[in-house]
Amino acid sequence: NAGVIQTPRHKVTGKGQEATLWCEPISGHSAVFWYRQTIVQGLEFLTYFRNQAPIDDSGMPKERFSAQMPNQSHSTLKIQSTQPQDSAVYLCASSLVGGGNSDYTFGSGTRLLVI
Amino acid sequence: GDSVTQKQGQVTLSEDDFLFINCTYSTTTYPTLLWYVQYLGQGPQLLLKVTTANNKGISRGFEATYDKGTTSFHLQKASVQESDSAVYFCALVASSGSWQLIFGSGTQLTVMP
Numbered sequence: 001n002a003g004v005i006q007t008p009r010h011k012v013t014g015k016g017q018e019a020t021l022w023c024e025p026i027s028g029h030s031a032v033f034w035y036r037q038t039i040v041q042g043l044e045f046l047t048y049f050r051n052q053a054p055i056d057d058s059g060m061p062k063e064r065f066s067a068q069m070p071n072q073s074h075s076t077l078k079i080q081s082t083q084p085q086d087s088a089v090y091l092c093a094s095s096l097v098g099g100g101n102s103d104y105t106f107g108s109g110t111r112l113l114v115i
Numbered sequence: 116g117d118s119v120t121q122k123q124g125q126v127t128l129s130e131d132d133f134l135f136i137n138c139t140y141s142t143t144t145y146p147t148l149l150w151y152v153q154y155l156g157q158g159p160q161l162l163l164k165v166t167t168a169n170n171k172g173i174s175r176g177f178e179a180t181y182d183k184g185t186t187s188f189h190l191q192k193a194s195v196q197e198s199d200s201a202v203y204f205c206a207l208v209a210s211s212g213s214w215q216l217i218f219g220s221g222t223q224l225t226v227m228p
Contacts, residue, residue, distance in 0.1 A: 004158075031214060033215060033216070035216075042218060042219075042220045042221060043159070043204065043216075043218040043221075045215040045216070045217070048213050048214065048215055050214075055212070055213055056211075056212075056213035056215065058213070059215075091158050091159070093158075093216075095214075102214075103161055103164070104149075104161065104216060105161070106151075106158030106159045106160070107158050108156070108157050108158045109157075109158050
């Protein structure tokens with residue numbers, strides 16, 4: 001079990017460029033979550049998939065951010081026209097089913113720096 | 116809505132000291148409360164989970180309990196080691212159907228040798 005795999009570990013983009021972050025959940029886990037972590041805001045929920053279907057994107061900024069899960073083995077978070085305030089660690093987590101009976105496993109994150 | 120408050124931003128202890136971190140929560144349902152530990156450069160790792168069914172969890176020398184009356188939950192360890200230095204987050208599984216985790220702001224624990 002390799003755990004949740006996130007690539008790349010570090011990404012530097014210029015302001016206005018696009019950034020795509022990848023997440024490979026643990027095999028067999030049906031729930032996938034994206035979080036953003038900054039010193040100021042802490043750990044913020046972005047979006048959630050269950051069985052590849054988008055369930056809750058209430059934490060996603062309405063503009064420039066999008067997430068997809070085209071198959072059960074990976075999810076992507078895309079940020080268009082990146083801005084310096086998008087600099088953060090983006091974390092992906094997966095769980096078997098979600099809810100109180102599940103353990104949520106996080107990846108090591110992608111550290112995004114927008115310059 | 117659901118919320119978690121973790122007021123201790125930084126805690127500095129010496130080895131073998133007692134650790135106690137407290138969080139308070141607000142939710143409309145029976146809570147599932149978790150403690151995560153995050154080491155530098157890594158994602159958060161589940162340390163303990165407490166539910167209304169078990170009221171207490173124990174792992175790696177850490178103990179988590181919750182008090183329904185005061186809607187608080189605690190993480191404690193009798194004797195910390197330098198290797199315990201990390202950020203500790205309390206979290207609550209949201210009562211809505213989204214199952215997202217709602218995190219506290221984290222406690223940076225530094226253990227001096």
